[in-house]
Amino acid sequence: MSKEFTNYRFHVTRRHFLGKVSLGLGSVALGSLLIPDLFSSSNEATQSLGLPQFAPKAKRIIYLFQNGAPSQLESFDYKPLLNKMTGEELPASIRMGQRLTGMTSGQEKFPLVGSHFKFNQYGKSGAWVSEMFPNIAKVVDDICIIKSMHTEAINHDPALTFMQTGAQQGNRPSMGAWLSYGLGSENKNLPAYCVLLSRGRGNGQGVYSKLWTNGFLDSVHQGVQFSSSEERVLYLRDPEGRDRTDRRNMLDQLAQLNALNYKEFGDPEIQARVQQYEMAYRMQTAVPELTDLTKEPDNIVKMYGADCLMPGTYAANCLLARKLSEAGVRFVQLYHQGWDQHGNMVGEMPLQAQDVDRSTAALIMDLKQRGLLDETLVIWGGEFGRTNYCQGDLSKENYGRDHHPRAYTIWMAGGGVKPGIVYGETDEFGYNIVKDPVHVNDFHATILHLMGLNHEQLTYKHLGRRYRLTDVAGKVVPGILV
Amino acid sequence: MRFLIHLLFISLLFLLLGSCSQNKQIVSVTDSVDFNLHIRPILSDRCFKCHGPDANQRKSNLRLDTREGALAALKDNPDAHAIVPGRSADSEVFLRISSTDTSQQMPPVKSNLSLTEGEIDLIKRWIDQGAIYKPHWAFIPPRQTSLPEIPDSDWPINEVDYFVLAKLERAGLNPNAEADRARLLKRVSLDITGLPPSIEIQNRFLEDQAPNAYEKMVDELLMQPQYGERMAVYWMDVARYADSHGYQDDGLRTMWPWRDWVIHAFNKNYPYDQFVTWQVAGDLLPNPTKEQVLATGFNRNHKITQEGGVIDEEYRIEYVTDRTNTFAKAFLALTFECAHCHDHKYDPISQKDYYRTFAFFNQVPEKGLVGDISLASLADPPKIKITSEEIEEILTFINKKDTTTVEVMVMRDSSLRRPTYLLTRGAYDAHGEQVSIGIPSEILPYDSMVYGTNRLGLAKWLFDERNPLTARVFVNRMWQEFFGRGFVKTSGDFGMQGELPSHPELLDWLAVDFREHDWDIKRLIKQIVMSATYRQSSAVDAEKLEIDPENILLARASRRRLIAEGIRDLALASSGLMVKEIGGPSMKVYQPKGIWESSTSGRGVLARYVQDHDDDLYRRGLYSFIKRTVPPPGMLIFDGSNRDQCEVNRMRTNTPLQALVLLNDPVILESARVFAERLMNNSKTDEDRIKLAFQSIVCRMPGKEELSMLLTYFDSEKIRFAQAPQKADLFIQAGEYPYSKVEDVVSLAALMQVVQTIYNLDEAITKT
DSSP: OOTTHHHIIIIIIHHHHHTTSOOOOOHHHHHHHSOTTTSGGGHHHHHGGGOOSSOOSOSEEEEEEEETOOOGGGTTOOOHHHHHHTTSBOOHHHHTTOOOOTTTTTOSOOBBOOOSSOEEEETTTTEEEETTOHHHHHTGGGEEEEEEEEOSOOSHHHHHHHHHHSSSSSOSOOHHHHHHHHHOOSOTTSOSEEEEEEEOSSOOOOOOGGGGOOTTSOGGGSOEEEOSSSOSBTTOSOOTTOOHHHHHHHHHHHHHHHHHHHHHHOOHHHHHHHHHHHHHHHHHHHHHHHHOGGGSOHHHHHHHOGGGGSTTSHHHHHHHHHHHHHTTOSEEEEEEEOOOOSSOHHHHHHHHHHHHHHHHHHHHHHHHHTTOGGGEEEEEEOSSEEEEEESSOOOSSOOOEEEETTOEEEEEESTTBOTTEEEOEEOTTSSSEEEOOEEHHHHHHHHHHHTTOOTTTOOEEETTEEEOTTTTOOOOOGGGBO | OHHHHHHHHHHHHHHHHHHOSSOOOOOOOOSSOOIIIIIHHHHHHHTHHHHSSOGGGOSTTOOOSSHHHHHSBOSSOTTOBSOOTTOGGGBHHHHHHTOOOTTTOSSOGGGTOOOOHHHHHHHHHHHHTTOOOOOOGGGSOOOOOOOOOOOSOSOOOSHHHHHHHHHHHHHTOOOOOBOOHHHHHHHHHHHHHSSOOOHHHHHHHHHOOOTTHHHHHHHHHHHSTHHHHHHHHHHHHHTTOOSBOBSTTOOBOOOHHHHHHHHHHHHTTOOHHHHHHHHHHGGGSSSOOHHHHHHGGGGGOSOBBOOTTOOHHHHHHHHHHHHHHHHIIIIIOOOGGGGTTSSOSSSSOOHHHHHHHHHHTSOOOOOSBOOOGGGTOOOOSSEEEEOHHHHHHTOTTOOOOSSSOEEEEOOOOOSSOOOEEEEGGGOTTOEEEEEOSOOOTTTOOOOHHHHOSSHHHHHHHHTOTTOSSHHHHHHHHHHHHHHSSOSSSOTTOOSTTSOOOSSHHHHHHHHHHHHHTTTOHHHHHHHHHHSHHHHBOOOOOHHHHHHOTTOOSOSSOOOEEOOHHHHHHHHHHHHTOOOOOOOOSOBOOOOOTTHHHHHOOSOSTTSSOOOOOGGGGGSOGGGBOOOTTSOOHHHHHTTOOOOSSOOSOOOOOOOHHHHHHHHHOHHHHHHHHHHHHHHHHHOSSHHHHHHHHHHHHHSSOOOHHHHHHHHHHHHHHHHHHHHOHHHHHHHTOOSSSOOOOOSOHHHHHHHHHHHHHHHTSTTTTEEO
């Protein structure tokens, strides 16, 4: 494929045929929405625009973001040494003067603390999983646990932003926006990039719209937030007293009146707007149908747990994610808040785990039974890890952990990722990575690779510079690929 | 002949589009290759990353951004030279770019960059013609050339038109005829005040037969206080204004008195040099007034963190960085931020230069972390308190109704000078060598003996008449505001990687004229809107669309969709709902439920959205409350800025979500309802009502066909509602504005439907 593939396709052709204003719908939608006789000369350009650069392993992504940073030491990175050494000072040889957050930099002591929760080995892989995640333990042979993630940011806002956009400061396109830009949408009636929010019962840190921003890409690549209210997409629902016929009549009037205007002014934007109204109209039918979870069969509801019928819960969002993904949404991004256990690990983390364990596992099983797991990449994890030493008071009953960017655990499933393996390793203190480190840039490069995109070639030139999701770094991690 | 010229143009356009994706200059075909026009864009884009200004990244010690560098003997092979003027066959550059041997080829395969045959040929011809280098156009101070010769034509109205017409002539294009008066009035009214012309103004203008009717109207619009609001909308993006701090907890701040000042400054027509000097360095003026200090709030609009775990110094550095980047982008249109971590890859801005400029903004006694969110801390020192007495006596432009004092963050320099270090890789704690104040010398050397050593000196440097950028950058931005596209399309990047100006002589003429006329902003705007170029119709035929789809040559006016704030303003103004109060705190208008709540950390006064009521619901879009982490969704859907960083050019997309907003946003529905009520009670016939609605919203009388369509639609809706009157009752429920008594609810509902349809017309939300 030509080197400047993306830039050439996206800039030259679109600019030439659509003039100054970017229509910017993903390619597939673009091709089908444009009026054929107006743009008949453009087909060479627009049709190939949405193709991946090589055969993709995954067609879609569901990213189950665990916002606030769940402790790896209480979930997947089992460190019995910490239990033995609880209360003892973190050896300087391990810490090596690493940076601390402002919350613990004033602490005089850094006592190690072992997990309050028991671990067991599961599946053929024999991976260790904590007792708080019994259902995820059951699907452990379907997932690939990466224990060697590391990041550069130590605070929530920059770390989240880094995980989602490849840069710590805002205003870069997020991962979903890049994929929408690179691959377009598979479904004419739905956005390519959808965002679902939920909140757990633990200490929360908030999410920000910059996490699903289009940055300098066209705003059509912005993540569309689905809310838990009856109106799933903002402004989707017709106000009281209007039915479909009313809307249809109105749209027909609009089209006719706009056509008169087009006759006089000849601006293709007018026709494009008419088509956008048609897509909006289709979305108004498609989205409520798709997001209506009440018609799900009992066995599915049972799988995800009763919570899945309660809008706005993580379980409901998992089920919704499957439906959106199944309908062709390229990137479904969940954020579940509440994982920031600076204190009260013992009280809060089980509640958090309880809220996500069953439905997360159900999503994997559900995709699998539908034959979709192979082409859907599922990602579970937070923005950094947590320290092996205690923040605040260490008591027999309770403890807390501060932010730890040096090593953390995430897992992936499906979509071309090796199932049933554990990748990477930390030292026995769970502090430093000793084998196969995966930087956030590597993580991004790998995800794009699975989607059939070369992370060095998916570029967008903005203010003189070619930007990438992986900025100037990143290597695909071959060890986790099928 | 015309046809042939067009053919030539089309093929040239294709050549250029295909060969260089960023610099699609429409240039006349010439044998002589120009460095600035043809060669630098290629070298910069494909070569400078490794052979450019960044000394640390330079490969084989070869630099191609200077002629000395390109002509020098090669390090690895002293007998060879990258460029031998006049002899491409002996020039290593040409041999490498034309080589098919991948071990020799440049750019290397792994760079993912390549040159087209056309580009290789251009470089060959340039070398053969002597490899002449020229300084980057934007760093040569603008010069006013004489007006170009144009064929006998009565089209030009002012100087602008001479330049535009000369270019059109060369392209074989004719300008469009003047727009019809109604559409022209709508365009100029929206461009100057951000509001559609009222019915009264429309009628008065259409009836005015005086030859200077248009000029009188322009003067009238420029005198309206809404002009200041419209300009402030633009400036808020540049200044990254918001009502919250921006990071994680995203607490409340009160910078709105500074916004009131901006509106005031535009309305008072402060000259641009004064407007900017006060914002950059008002606190450093001799015996500064409170107003001058308030103006410096510009540099405190950046985001501020309240996240407990952060390291103070790291974020303090972040704020200084933001100020430095904003200064460069806002006033110089340069991407200084690229030199934060390393020498700039394309422009002559070394990392050291970066930190020298940084030093100007590094003197504020401030902290990285702003206090406890639960206390809703409004500002970190330095800040000023503004009392009611001051508002009554001196700061009369501040719109504050209660008697409490309000705090605004401003600039102040410490008495002790804080040393500034080059920060290795941009890391806050990686101190490199200590640097003194300065500016990249290629723009205009900074002589501290002349300008002084603080921000006031920086402002003086900015307005030194030898500064090549300041006037050009602002003139270009204003052109962008009135034509949708600047002469330099990349209005935030006048560097090597930016696009070249479409009308360089006109840009320079206007820049010099602007500076020589005391940086008079209203005068500049009047010059632009008085031109025949601006007044053209926006109609486009297939031929013009094919030849010049982006309307670079200006053979027509561009159709431009209203910005996010403009759409709200159109609905409120046309329906009569708008409360035309100037200034004051931001308002929390209708917003879909739960948006703030679902993303908040739960801390601070902005955790929940508490909507305002009554008059506060009907203020202009400028005053909508912006919480940075959750900006108003309707605004973002229409490409509004999230105010994270300085922005100088909004996108203009066309998406299905925009259709949903116009169909279902309460502000549009309420405007339609209230407008329909007023029409029912104040006009006699259905036809009058529909005509008046159309005229208020689209700002012209409907055509015959349009009127008959709308009347037919009204009748059919009326029949539908008559069959289900209870539906009509539901239908008209919209918004909190008190309901007027209307007897005929069926007609009211049908009329509301028609009004809303008009709001959704493409022409309604477009400057046509």
